[in-house]
Amino acid sequence: MAKELIKTTCPRDCYDACGIVVIKRDGRITKVLGDPDHYVSRGALCGKCALAYNGIYLDERVRLTRPLRRSGVKGAGQFTPCSWNEALGAIAGRFKEIAAAGHPERILHAHYSGTCAVIANRFPMRFFHRLGAQEIEPDSVCNLAGHVGLRYIVGTSTVGFDPRTAKDSACIVVWGANPSASGPHQHKYWLRETPAKVVVIDPVRHPTAEIADLFLQPFPGSDAALAFAIVHALRREGRIDRTFLHDHCIGWDEIEPQIAACTPAWGEAHTGVPASQIEAAARLYGAGPALLWLGQGLQRQPRGGNVVRACTLLPAVMGNFGKPGAGVLYVNSAARKGMDADYVLASHLRRGPPPMSQMDLAAALEDPRRSAAFVTWNINPAASSPEQRRLHRALAREDLFNVAVEVFETDTTDYADYVLPAAAFLEFDDLVSGYFNVSFSAQVKAREPMGEALPNQEIFRRLARAMGYTEPELYEPDTQIIANVMNQVGVRGTFADLAAKGTVQPHAEPVLQFPELRFPTPSGRLEIASAAAAADGHPRLPEPHADPRPSARRLRLVSPASPWLMNDSYANDERVAAKLGAASVTLHPRDAAERGLHAGDKVRLSNETGSLDLELAIAEVVPPGVALSYKGRWPRREGERANVNALNPGHKTDMGESTCVHGVEVSLTPL
Numbered sequence: 001m002a003k004e005l006i007k008t009t010c011p012r013d014c015y016d017a018c019g020i021v022v023i024k025r026d027g028r029i030t031k032v033l034g035d036p037d038h039y040v041s042r043g044a045l046c047g048k049c050a051l052a053y054n055g056i057y058l059d060e061r062v063r064l065t066r067p068l069r070r071s072g073v074k075g076a077g078q079f080t081p082c083s084w085n086e087a088l089g090a091i092a093g094r095f096k097e098i099a100a101a102g103h104p105e106r107i108l109h110a111h112y113s114g115t116c117a118v119i120a121n122r123f124p125m126r127f128f129h130r131l132g133a134q135e136i137e138p139d140s141v142c143n144l145a146g147h148v149g150l151r152y153i154v155g156t157s158t159v160g161f162d163p164r165t166a167k168d169s170a171c172i173v174v175w176g177a178n179p180s181a182s183g184p185h186q187h188k189y190w191l192r193e194t195p196a197k198v199v200v201i202d203p204v205r206h207p208t209a210e211i212a213d214l215f216l217q218p219f220p221g222s223d224a225a226l227a228f229a230i231v232h233a234l235r236r237e238g239r240i241d242r243t244f245l246h247d248h249c250i251g252w253d254e255i256e257p258q259i260a261a262c263t264p265a266w267g268e269a270h271t272g273v274p275a276s277q278i279e280a281a282a283r284l285y286g287a288g289p290a291l292l293w294l295g296q297g298l299q300r301q302p303r304g305g306n307v308v309r310a311c312t313l314l315p316a317v318m319g320n321f322g323k324p325g326a327g328v329l330y331v332n333s334a335a336r337k338g339m340d341a342d343y344v345l346a347s348h349l350r351r352g353p354p355p356m357s358q359m360d361l362a363a364a365l366e367d368p369r370r371s372a373a374f375v376t377w378n379i380n381p382a383a384s385s386p387e388q389r390r391l392h393r394a395l396a397r398e399d400l401f402n403v404a405v406e407v408f409e410t411d412t413t414d415y416a417d418y419v420l421p422a423a424a425f426l427e428f429d430d431l432v433s434g435y436f437n438v439s440f441s442a443q444v445k446a447r448e449p450m451g452e453a454l455p456n457q458e459i460f461r462r463l464a465r466a467m468g469y470t471e472p473e474l475y476e477p478d479t480q481i482i483a484n485v486m487n488q489v490g491v492r493g494t495f496a497d498l499a500a501k502g503t504v505q506p507h508a509e510p511v512l513q514f515p516e517l518r519f520p521t522p523s524g525r526l527e528i529a530s531a532a533a534a535a536d537g538h539p540r541l542p543e544p545h546a547d548p549r550p551s552a553r554r555l556r557l558v559s560p561a562s563p564w565l566m567n568d569s570y571a572n573d574e575r576v577a578a579k580l581g582a583a584s585v586t587l588h589p590r591d592a593a594e595r596g597l598h599a600g601d602k603v604r605l606s607n608e609t610g611s612l613d614l615e616l617a618i619a620e621v622v623p624p625g626v627a628l629s630y631k632g633r634w635p636r637r638e639g640e641r642a643n644v645n646a647l648n649p650g651h652k653t654d655m656g657e658s659t660c661v662h663g664v665e666v667s668l669t670p671l
């Protein structure tokens with residue numbers, strides 16, 4: 001049999017951006033594997049993708065392969081196949097009506113990171129900019145509080161350390177991230193092969209915590225207090241770099257008295273972390289150049305912006321910038337690698353109102369004065385958004401015209417009037433820029449799109465044509481965008497050259513973070529005290545805050561990434577579903593004993609927003625008072641047609657109107 005190997009890249013929203021090898025025999029894909037030559041994947045995908053890429057992604061019975069028109073009650077997921085012409089004609093017709101009535105902003109669109117490939121993730125924005133639609137701010141369901149907080153102090157949130165510099169680090173702090181699930185190859189290799197001491201700070205004792213040299217287990221939402229106490233210990237031991245603070249920071253003199261007050265004993269009282277461990281963390285972090293990885297889970301707390309500002313005091317007081325082995329990372333954006341995001345997005349075409357928080361989505365969709373149509377692409381909000389039951393009711397509004405662009409039938413497509421089938425990443429060329437490493441990769445077409453599916457970018461080109469738009473940006477071909485972006489990033493050669501390599505690292509040596517020690521803040525320094533923050537109505541300084549503990553008998557619920565799901569993807573792969581088992585919630589043995597509960601009992605979690613029935617698991621992985629239940633199950637596969645977001649009130653963080661989904665409080669009753 002004729003065997004063919006194609007190198008490509010995983011475009012999921014994951015720190016790893018694994019290299020992939022697709023094996024074809026006689027023109028058919030027979031296996032999708034980790035590329036053995038790739039420096040991240042080293043021959044193995046994560047467990048979830050190994051199943052899904054060889055399961056649902058190749059399965060014509062599970063994939064959407066034709067445009068669909070609703071034929072049943074809204075929400076029932078009953079459809080009749082139709083032609084692309086009919087679907088695009090009907091959608092354009094409705095959009096033109098809404099725009100002609102003077103309200104294009106009543107066309108709402110939500111999108112996120114179903115694919116992070118450069119064009120498939122961004123090109124459709126050109127269409128929505130031209131249309132003047134209302135964008136739902138994608139980062140508001142994920143990490144916007146951290147972006148805003150980090151911008152105040154560092155000036156940017158998207159220029160992180162180069163992970164290759166870990167060879168020169170004395171210590172790596174993983175704060176509020178769980179790489180064992182969310183960046184499995186960083187857990188498996190990067191953190192294990194480094195000579196640095198690894199400190200993990202997380203309310204959950206996850207597998208990465210197990211491999212750490214030191215694990216700190218604060219109560220959720222208390223990290224700002226913990227950061228102040230660690231800085232107190234660094235200062236007391238005379239470890240801080242006063243020259244760096246003097247030359248490159250603003251506001252140390254203002255904050256120092258507060259640091260002086262936040263002793264490790266005070267920290268213990270506010271965070272639950274023993275003072276001796278706070279001091280041990282300071283010793284490890286202060287031992288030499290150190291890396292700080294700020295997770296996205298860290299800032300999904302009511303004061304997540306303040307948390308991130310406070311944690312960034314550590315690299316500020318130690319001068320951990322501009323030298324090998326030092327730095328802080330939230331994400332490394334494609335722009336950090338040279339890509340001109342405004343070009344790919346055609347930002348100059350934007351004419352709609354400013355983006356709206358996803359925390360307001362249910363309210364906006366239930367109100368006909370705010371919404372007449374709703375388009376979803378690269379996102380499954382019926383599973384991932386807060387106020388789930390309210391959102392489902394709003395999506396069922398008869399006069400709301402819903403369009404879902406999807407690879408699979410999901411809870412969101414169930415509510416659609418038209419479903420448009422998107423081609424998956426194995427079916428078209430694109431580029432991938434992972435958000436951890438400073439590298440750039442090719443996504444390479446390994447087969448034709450399944451059925452009549454089309455890449456996102458082609459769907460929106462065709463919709464632009466159906467609207468009669470004339471702007472050339474709306475029709476720019478992929479080949480040209482790929483060439484332009486490769487040029488911006490400094491990747492030499494043609495796309496075929498890049499495809500042959502899979503991934504390139506434009507810089508041979510680790511890139512230093514802010515080598516000139518000039519920061520993109522208004523002052524050019526690290527702004528511990530931020531006039532910009534104050535002008536925006538926030539405290540001028542980070543504050544040593546800890547959220548109040550839940551009131552009696554209530555629990556603090558965290559719902560982070562599951563190792564077997566990719567956000568709200570893959571639950572429809574039966575082999576993944578078998579790994580997942582029943583939906584569960586994990587409690588500390590003490591909390592279970594106090595309630596007379598045993599593992600396997602059925603329990604109900606409830607609060608003002610909703611309720612959810614789950615199976616009880618008991619383990620010392622969480623502290624007393626904390627409940628753990630993973631995100632990403634599919635409501636349509638659960639008895640109650642709901643997942644953990646049925647409990648999420650959609651409260652907004654202190655900064656960025658972002659999600660504080662790990663700050664939800666619930667009561668628990670046995671069933």
Ligand SMILES: Nc1nc2c(c(=O)[nH]1)N[C@H]1C(S)=C(S)[C@@H](COP(=O)(O)OP(=O)(O)OC[C@H]3O[C@@H](n4cnc5c(=O)[nH]c(N)nc54)[C@H](O)[C@@H]3O)O[C@H]1N2
Nearest residue numbers: 112114115142378379380384405406422559567568569631
């Ligand atoms: N309770 C709780 N809820 C959360 C979170 C949490 O921690 N706890 N985390 C939040 C976070 S961080 C995020 S990022 C969101 C993510 O939430 P979502 O964005 O809703 O979830 P995803 O699974 O990433 O992707 C969405 C969809 O994109 C589709 N897709 C994949 N490739 C393509 C493509 O090429 N084209 C099109 N059109 N579609 C494609 C997938 O099939 C999938 O259904 O969830 C948030 N929700």
Ligand SMILES: Nc1nc2c(c(=O)[nH]1)N[C@H]1C(S)=C(S)[C@@H](COP(=O)(O)OP(=O)(O)OC[C@H]3O[C@@H](n4cnc5c(=O)[nH]c(N)nc54)[C@H](O)[C@@H]3O)O[C@H]1N2
Nearest residue numbers: 176177178181182204220221295296297560561565566567
């Ligand atoms: N397998 C898998 N991988 C994924 C995803 C997935 O769903 N599944 N999602 C992807 C996406 S979109 C994102 S944004 C990233 C997210 O990945 P991460 O950045 O790792 O974020 P989370 O999984 O939400 O949470 C990480 C950790 O934060 C902890 N945490 C919660 N509250 C607090 C707190 O107050 N303080 C501290 N210190 N820690 C806290 C949680 O207990 C959890 O262990 O992962 C990406 N990768």
Ligand code: SF4
Nearest residue numbers: 010014017018046049
């Ligand atoms: S989701 Fe992450 S770990 Fe899994 S294959 Fe993709 S890049 Fe690799």
Ligand SMILES: [Mo]
Nearest residue numbers: 013142143296
């Ligand atoms: Mo996310």
